[in-house]
Amino acid sequence: MAKYKIPTILGILILLTSLGVGVWLVKSERLALFPKAAPEFTPKQVRVTGVTETGFTVSWVTDEATVGLVKIGKTADKLDQVWGDDRDQKSGTVGSSETHYVTVKNVQPATNYWFVFGSGPGRVMYDNQGQPYQVTTAGVVATKPxxxxxxxxxxDAAGRPAGGAIVYVQLPGAVPLSSLVQDNGNWAVALATARTSDLKSYATYDAQTTNIEILVQAGSRGSATATIQTGNDAPVPAITLGKNFDFRVAQTSETASATVSQPVATESSKFSVASPVATATVTLVNPAQDNAVVTATQPAFKGRGPAGEKLTVTVNSPTTYTGTVTVKPDGTWDWTPPAGLTPGTHTITIGFLDDQGVTQTLKRTFVVAAAGPAVGGLPAFTASPSATATPTAVPRVSLPSTASGVPTSGVATPTLIMLMLGGGLMTLGLLWQIRFQKLI
Known part of the structure; x- marks a missing residue:
């Protein structure tokens, strides 16, 4: 009898050792069976644009190049359509980029769609705090513009084409449009297809004098802004990343040249356009004016000031949030409250020291739109400079406020893995025991 106890004991020892190794592998994340969100792949600058009766576009940027996709459906529990990046659809291969641009096509008019978007090598899916985002397509309009x-x-700064950048175009009172910059640096949008904010009709504008706000996002390569009138938008003068332009000035060759070399920003921009900075002057460009309406519960407040200046930012709402921020070397600053703001009117106050060492304050009111679909049926993060997203893939990952930008990964329960590993090793141990018995 004793001769049969040796392999049984060895089998148990092997099983226990393997279980220990398996637990260590999972806890040390060397066994990557579950996708996990990582800060470098967390979607930022998420926007929904170009809503028509047959489609819409979801775009975002990530700190590092990775893949991106969007899953949509007519119900929250059945997202049965998958759309890849426009570049992937065109090439037939899956590529990686810091900018992500997914156009959803062939959907039904005046219909509510639910969607989530995936980012990162593990295809972690991001949603709206446990529920997919919603977007409503436009209705059919009989008369075409x-x-x-x-x-x-x-x-870019060196004059090279900024292929892969994303251009956002905003007409007053209209749903934003967008375009993916081609490899040769060219971009184009069909202004006439822009819908009103309520999606009921095509936007109307003066073909010569309406102001257009332009934002360019290119990931780590930088961003740019421009303001131009419709009478001078075909073509828009070349936009260089890292600069802000106001092309509304008289278009004499001398003036145009001065505008490019010394770009002038506008504070009326809906894309948080930076404004010129005077000595020891701090500005707030988002929100740009009192009673501005924002559709993000955690808006990114932005402005300009003297490099190195320390600012105190206070948001007065049912809960008061206070923080400090230092103006960056390029003269810009931004700050996001640590938690979502409730719908309604709020006040932001910026405190700083002027050249004489006297404390100055800049105060502005703004309105947070009610939760749920924003004006025009767009999701609440449309105007947010950095969407707050929660992955739906296992493990569930809940992102903190955009001020930190660092996701907290969920915990992968190793029970199933251990059961499978243990069962396999037990079977192997039993087979080894039988073989050992036959040998003896």
Whole structure:
């Protein structure tokens, strides 16, 4: 009898050792069976644009190049359509980029759609705090507008084409439009297809004098802003990343040249356009004016000031939030409250010291739109400079406020893995025991 106890004991020892190794592998994340969100792949600058009766576009940026996709459906529990990045759809291969641009097509008009978007090598899916985001497509309008387009080029600081950048175009009272910059630096949007904020009709504007706000996002390569009138948007003068332009000035060659070399920003921009900075002057450009309406519960407050200046930011709402921020070397600053703000009117106060060492304050009121779909049926993060997202893949990952930008990964329960590993090792141990018995 004793001769049969040796392999049984060895089998148990092997099983226990393997279980210990398996637990260590899972806890040390060397056994990557579950996708986990990582800060470098967390979606930022998420926007929904170009809503029509047949489609819409979801775009975002990540700190590092990775893949991106969008899953949609007519019900929250059945997201049965998957759409890849426009570049992937065109090439037939899956590529990685810091900018992500997914156009959903062939959907039904005046219909509510639910969606989540995936980012990162593990295809972690991000939603709206446990529920998919919603977007409503536009209804069919019988009378089509005359064709009208805005187009131009985007280049980097060295004058090279900024392929892969995303251009956002905003007409007053309209749903934003967007375009993915081509490899040669060209971009174009069909202004005439822009819908009103309520999606009931096409936006109306003066073909010569309406102001257009332009924002360019290019990930780590930088961003740019521009303001131009419709009479000078075909083409829009070249936009250089890292600069802000106001092309509304008289278009003489001398003036235009001065505008490019010394770009002038506008505080009326809906894309948080930076404004010129005077000595020891602090500005607030988002919100740009009193009673501005924001659709993000955690809006990114932005402005400009003297580099190195320390600012105190206070948001007065049912809960008061206070923080400090230092103006960056490029003269810009931004701050996001640590938690979501309730719908209604709020006040932001910026405190700083002027050249004489006297404390100065800048105060502005703003209104947070009610939760749920924003104006025009767009999700609440549309105007947010950095969407707050929660992955739906296992493990569930809940992101903190956009001020930190660091996700907290969920905990992967190793029970199933251990059961499978243990069962396999037990079977192996039993087979080894039988073989050992036959040998003896």
């Amino acid at each position: 005359l064709a009208d387009a805005a187009y131009g080029t985007v280049v």
